[in-house]
Amino acid sequence: MSKTETPHLLPRDRPGGPLPPGARGDLHLHSRFSDGTLTPEEIAREAKRAGMHTISLTDHDTMAGVPEARKACREAGVHFISGVELSVGYGNTEIHLLGYGLDSGGRSFRDTLDMLAAEREERMEKMVRRLNTLGVAALIEEVRAGAGGKILSRLHLATYLAKKGFVKSRQEAFTRYIGNGKPAYVRRRRLTLKESIDLIIGAGGLPVLAHPAMTRRDDLIEYLVRLGIRGLEVYYPMHSPGDVARYQKICRRFDLIATGGSDFHGADKPDISIGMASTPPDELEKLLRAL
Ligand code: AMP
Ligand code: MN
Ligand code: MN
Ligand code: MN
Numbered sequence: 020m021s022k023t024e025t026p027h028l029l030p031r032d033r034p035g036g037p038l039p040p041g042a043r044g045d046l047h048l049h050s051r052f053s054d055g056t057l058t059p060e061e062i063a064r065e066a067k068r069a070g071m072h073t074i075s076l077t078d079h080d081t082m083a084g085v086p087e088a089r090k091a092c093r094e095a096g097v098h099f100i101s102g103v104e105l106s107v108g109y110g111n112t113e114i115h116l117l118g119y120g121l122d123s124g125g126r127s128f129r130d131t132l133d134m135l136a137a138e139r140e141e142r143m144e145k146m147v148r149r150l151n152t153l154g155v156a157a158l159i160e161e162v163r164a165g166a167g168g169k170i171l172s173r174l175h176l177a178t179y180l181a182k183k184g185f186v187k188s189r190q191e192a193f194t195r196y197i198g199n200g201k202p203a204y205v206r207r208r209r210l211t212l213k214e215s216i217d218l219i220i221g222a223g224g225l226p227v228l229a230h231p232a233m234t235r236r237d238d239l240i241e242y243l244v245r246l247g248i249r250g251l252e253v254y255y256p257m258h259s260p261g262d263v264a265r266y267q268k269i270c271r272r273f274d275l276i277a278t279g280g281s282d283f284h285g286a287d288k289p290d291i292s293i294g295m296a297s298t299p300p301d302e303l304e305k306l307l308r309a310l
Contacts, residue, residue: 038307042072044298046100046306047117047229047252047280050076052084053104054172056285059088062293063095069294073303075102075119077280080135081170082123100310103132104229105219108209113199114234116215117252117278120310121224128222131210136169142205143171149203150196155185173197178287189287216246225309227278230255232262237269244273249309254279254296276309277302 049055050062057065059076066074074097076088085101092099100119107114123129147159157180165182166175177192186192196203210218219226227250228234228243240251253266254277270277279302281295282288298306 038072038300038304040300042300042303043070043294044073044075044098044100044278044303044306045069045071045280045283045294045296046073046075046102046119046278046298047077047104047255047296048074048283048293049078049104049285050084050088052076052081052168053078053170054166054174054284054287056287059084060091062283063088063091063097063099065293066092066097067095069292071097071294071297073098073100073298073307074293075100075117075280077102077104077117079104079106079170079172080132080139082121082132083169085123098307100307101224103219103224105135105215106207106209107212107215108206109212109236109239112234112236112239113209114212114236114239115229116212116219116248117227117229117280118219118222118224119227119306121219121222123222125222128218131218135207135210138208139171142207143176145205146173146176146197146203149205150180150185153196153202155180155196155203157183157185174284174287212243213246216243216248220247225249225306227252227276230257230282231266232258237265240269240273244275248275250276250278250306252280253277254298256281256291256296258296276305278306 050059082103089099103118105116147157150157162179165179177189180186180192181189216226226248229252251266279296279298283291283293
């Protein structure tokens with residue numbers, strides 16, 4: 020948008036008012052506060068350039084970037100929804116839940132996020148020790164320094180291993196060492212489905228099942244609806260047209276909001292750009308009304 024144009028009114032400025040035509044939202048973005056490489060400011064500016072009306076910052080297990088992102092979005096003229104991505108264990112399946120519009124002020128919610136961050140630290144130390152016994156001379160201090168923030172993820176470790184030349188690519192780090200079930204992989208203590216959904220709802224948020232075609236547990240969706248999820252992330256870069264059609268249908272069947280997001284991580288996932296997948300206007304409107 021050029022400087023002379025008036026920015027459209029944001030929904031919060033005009034409660035209940037309609038969204039501008041074509042308003043889309045990228046509701047799945049990671050910043051440096053977890054395993055993304057951009058700051059919230061850079062994300063807000065990039066989202067504006069990509070034509071997004073609304074974004075949500077959904078860092079793994081933390082809402083520490085939310086105040087910065089809210090401010091940056093106000094300055095960039097992008098509507099902002101607070102968010103988080105939680106990993107949940109269900110048997111051998113790992114399920115990712117997105118929470119939208121939550122208030123991080125709740126004590127038990129904050130304590131749980133702190134516990135998850137601490138647990139990620141210990142788990143990273145264990146993975147590095149396993150790598151060491153496998154003959155990979157990785158150093159935990161260097162992994163931490165590369166990550167920068169509080170939340171350590173396997174993506175940080177993969178990036179580090181590739182940068183040091185222990186593997187040829189991040190992908191090789193996953194397939195050879197740290198992918199699920201590989202020799203240096205250590206499981207995290209994950210929340211249960213009910214715990215995480217209750218946690219999101221308890222913090223005033225709206226729970227959404229992330230990238231369902233990656234999880235491949237459509238059989239659980241009805242149960243998740245009973246536990247309180249309100250949407251499915253239908254629009255996602257790795258979802259095929261067939262996946263999208265299937266999840267649109269499931270959304271109609273259970274009266275769920277069909278959200279979308281890119282799962283942007285910046286330079287550490289170079290094929291994904293902001294807005295590559297996004298929430299269409301009518302669904303964005305539903306979500307904003309539900310918050
Ligand atoms: P963690 O939450 O520490 O288990 O790390 C999971 C993160 O690592 C995900 O959010 C992705 O960013 C990344 N990741 C996991 N598996 C892969 C993979 N096969 N290829 C690339 N990135 C992956
Ligand atoms: Mn990630
Ligand atoms: Mn995920
Ligand atoms: Mn994600």
